[in-house]
Amino acid sequence: MEFATRLNTLQTSIYSQLAELKRELQLSGKDLIDLSIGSPDLSPPHSVKQVISQLSLEDHAYDYTLTRGIPEFREACANWYKKRFNVDLNPETEVLPVMGSQDGLSHIFWAFINKGDAAIIPDPGYPIYSDGLALVEGEKIPLPLEERNNYLPDLSVISVANASKAKLMILNYPNNPTAAVASHEFFQEVVEFAAKYNIVVCHDAAYTELAFDGYKPMSFLQTEGAKEVGVEFHSLSKTFNMAGARLGFVVGNAKVLKALETIKSNIDYGTFRPILKAGIVALQGSREIIDRNQNTYKKRRDIWVEGCIRAGWQMSKPKGSMFVWAPVPKNLKSLSFVKDLATEAGVILVPGVAFGEYGEGYVRVGLVKDEEKIKEAVRRVRGFLTNKD
Ligand SMILES: Cc1ncc(COP(=O)(O)O)c(C=O)c1O
Structure with a gap:
């Protein structure tokens, strides 16, 4: 072999x-x-388990839901974003379900990176960012996260040459592994930087619902201009303890989402219908x-x-x-x-x-x-x- x-x-x-x-x-x-x-x-909430167990007994629950999933799920995501972050999303063009955010985070590189193209990746960072880039033979521009900056990257350390060649930038707050959180000012800086250098920002928001001591994490999309430069990946794994029932969603720039959808529609046939329905119940439920x-x-x-x-x-x-x-x-x-x-x-x-x-x-x-x-x-x-x- x-x-x-x-x-x-x-x-x-x-x-x-x-x-x-x-x-x-x-x-x-x-x-x-x-x-x-x-x-x-x-x-997960009892209601989530109930939907999965009841719907999985129904014959019609076993069809392909395809990459865009069912419209009610995309609507539930858009409504949740409005309620939680006051961000308006068009459920038809600005929401895409994924089989866990890892699915979206790994396949986003396929939509942007040709062999040798560069992406800016936080270091330390959740491993799928580097691995997803490596799978498409992209070049990694590491973005150091250091204690002295509260693990927020200093964008000024990225050389003009590197910024000019980068096509994607990954960020993640609240952060894994450093557990650091981001400020509104930092996200504003990111939007300006991305617009200046024509970089697509992918914000991994897996932990926005896990915060303490009165701190309430924000969505990158709450920043003015963010939707023009990027997308945000959300996961139901940690928010609703549904890690094994693979479900997440990506929101934001419609062109980026269309490209991700094109890649994924050639790879998978969508999420199991009872899981999508359970996701709706979770998103519509109380906090x-x-x-x-x-x-x-x-x-x-x-x-x-x-x-x-x-x-x-x-x-x-x-x-x-x-x-x-x-x-x-x-x-x-x-x-x-x-x-x-x-x-x-x-x-x-x-x-x-x-x-x-x-x-x-x-x-x-x-x-x-x-x-x-x-x-x-x-x-x-x-x-x-x-x-x-
Ligand atoms: C920062 C971060 N992003 C994404 C994921 C993947 O989560 P999911 O279960 O939605 O694929 C994880 C899982 O641990 C994570 O820590």
Whole structure:
């Protein structure tokens, strides 16, 4: 068998090393607390489960819904955007369903990037951005996210040559992995920059509904001129705990959405009808589930951060997302810290370097276990750090 070289361009090595370590530890009988994967352990609203279970018994639920899905879903997305962000969207041209935002984020590159074309990608960044670009053999222009700038990129570090050749720019706030949040002023700067250099902005808004301490994340599309330069990807995975029932949607610039639709209509036949209907119920429902999620993650965040600080590990409390981004203690490299912590204490985190070179020196903690498990993880971290002293 001769495999395509693109398989080698995917950032699999750190993840496969971690998966291998996890497997070995499990086989050796080690009790693990896995805070590495951002998959919610909470359940969707009962109404969502009810729609999926009832509709999946109906014969007509099994047809292709095609890439644009059903009009009621696009309308529900547009109404939700109006209510949540006061952004007007035309459900016919400015909303496109996707099978999870990952589907949209990976295929958007196919619509814009020819071999060798450039895209600006945050570093550290959620891996699909670099991998999606690598799959179409594009050139990555890394956009550093640094602590000294609160993990907001400094657009002035992008050279005129790089800005002029970039066709796409990816952004993501509240951010994975850094858990940072964006300001209105920053989004305004982005719109001006994108208009000046003719760059399409793709804002990944997977975590707009996970925020704490009174902070309310905004939509990129609330910025004047944003719809002329870009689109926003939303996910029902974290907002409504529907991660396995693959559903998201992309909104904004109609020409960008048409191009994405053309690519996707040659790849898939749309989302399972009961999932689209469940998405409508979720979007039309009360914000109770969102408030509940926020409370849950906030309590976990506080247990983790306060406990680690008491154990001598300094880190700050994030305003959004389901993650904590913490500097690696004891000046260790992120991968060796993660391996040691997993082996000695059975707590699994993600090394920052897995998200790009600017992630080195940090680890990402996913708040994806209940309070008791997080408390236990903190106890183990304390023991681990004491042993290292
Ligand atoms: C920043 C970010 N974007 C997109 C996704 C993909 O989410 P979905 O389940 O909608 O594909 C994730 C999932 O963890 C994420 O963290």
